[in-house]
Amino acid sequence: MVLETLKVNKKSWDEVAHRFYGRNPLPDYGPLAPSEEDLHLLGDVAGCKVLDIGCGSGHSLLYMNERGAAELWGVDLSKTQIETARNVLADVTAPVQLFESPMENDPGLPSNYFDMVYSIFALGWTTDLQATIQNVHRYLKTGGTFIFSWEHPLHSRARLIDGSLHLDKSYHEEGPYDHEAWHALAIMQQLKVSTYINTLADHGFQIEKIIEDVALTEEDREKHENRWYSYEKATKLPTTLIIKCKKL
Numbered sequence: 473m474v475l476e477t478l479k480v481n482k483k484s485w486d487e488v489a490h491r492f493y494g495r496n497p498l499p500d501y502g503p504l505a506p507s508e509e510d511l512h513l514l515g516d517v518a519g520c521k522v523l524d525i526g527c528g529s530g531h532s533l534l535y536m537n538e539r540g541a542a543e544l545w546g547v548d549l550s551k552t553q554i555e556t557a558r559n560v561l562a563d564v565t566a567p568v569q570l571f572e573s574p575m576e577n578d579p580g581l582p583s584n585y586f587d588m589v590y591s592i593f594a595l596g597w598t599t600d601l602q603a604t605i606q607n608v609h610r611y612l613k614t615g616g617t618f619i620f621s622w623e624h625p626l627h628s629r630a631r632l633i634d635g636s637l638h639l640d641k642s643y644h645e646e647g648p649y650d651h652e653a654w655h656a657l658a659i660m661q662q663l664k665v666s667t668y669i670n671t672l673a674d675h676g677f678q679i680e681k682i683i684e685d686v687a688l689t690e691e692d693r694e695k696h697e698n699r700w701y702s703y704e705k706a707t708k709l710p711t712t713l714i715i716k717c718k719k720l
């Protein structure tokens with residue numbers, strides 16, 4: 473089942489990668505969410521070894537290069553995304569290491585090596601959160617930082633109808649689902665906020681910050697009308713969950 477899911481998702485991502493080229497990378501954490509410019513979660517990354525989980529087209533790593541990171545590493549399931557990231561990062565000053573691999577597996581990354589591991593809107597694709605968090609923990613140095621953003625677990629369970637929110641899936645329900653906003657078969661994992669927090673705690677992370685805010689401008693009102701991440705829905709519910717934690 474897991475292998476089948478990864479196969480399906482790899483195929484979908486190879487097909488749709490061009491539509492996600494440079495979409496919402498750092499300094500953004502997600503659509504209609506506060507950005508790094510508002511939150512200042514990263515701190516000083518100059519001289520840091522950083523690893524991007526689900527690095528996509530490589531634009532967040534490009535941002536890390538601009539902030540002076542010493543080494544840029546990335547993992548992504550999709551061959552197309554990794555090829556694109558290689559081009560996007562072709563002229564950066566820092567050394568780059570990219571791996572075509574599911575985040576659930578370790579493609580041979582060093583242990584206790586990274587100052588920061590982060591993941592921008594990719595973690596919810598994992599078919600095995602435990603294995604993924606265990607990997608992240610192993611890659612990080614003690615005291616290293618892990619930051620991730622993902623669609624807020626309430627967002628896909630609630631629907632906005634005539635200005636009111638309706639919960640059409642149980643919040644208790646967890647597991648794989650075929651996401652309706654995708655027009656190709658793509659299987660994401662529905663988890664609860666507590667599952668993310670408890671998995672991090674169980675694997676030796678200390679939570680430093682949880683962010684469930686939105687950042688809405690007048691410009692977004694029109695730009696995000698009738699979208700999956702709609703302005704109106706975001707006035708009532710967070711689009712994005714952001715967690716910052718530290719390896720103990």
Ligand SMILES: C[S@@+](CC[C@H](N)C(=O)[O-])C[C@H]1O[C@@H](n2cnc3c(N)ncnc32)[C@H](O)[C@@H]1O
Nearest residue numbers: 485497526527528532549550574575592594597
């Ligand atoms: C929305 S994109 C991420 C964008 C990227 N983080 C950025 O900052 O520009 C989600 C990425 O997750 C990758 N992905 C999906 N399932 C994955 C898995 N199991 N392991 C690793 N990467 C995965 C996809 O190929 C895609 O590139």
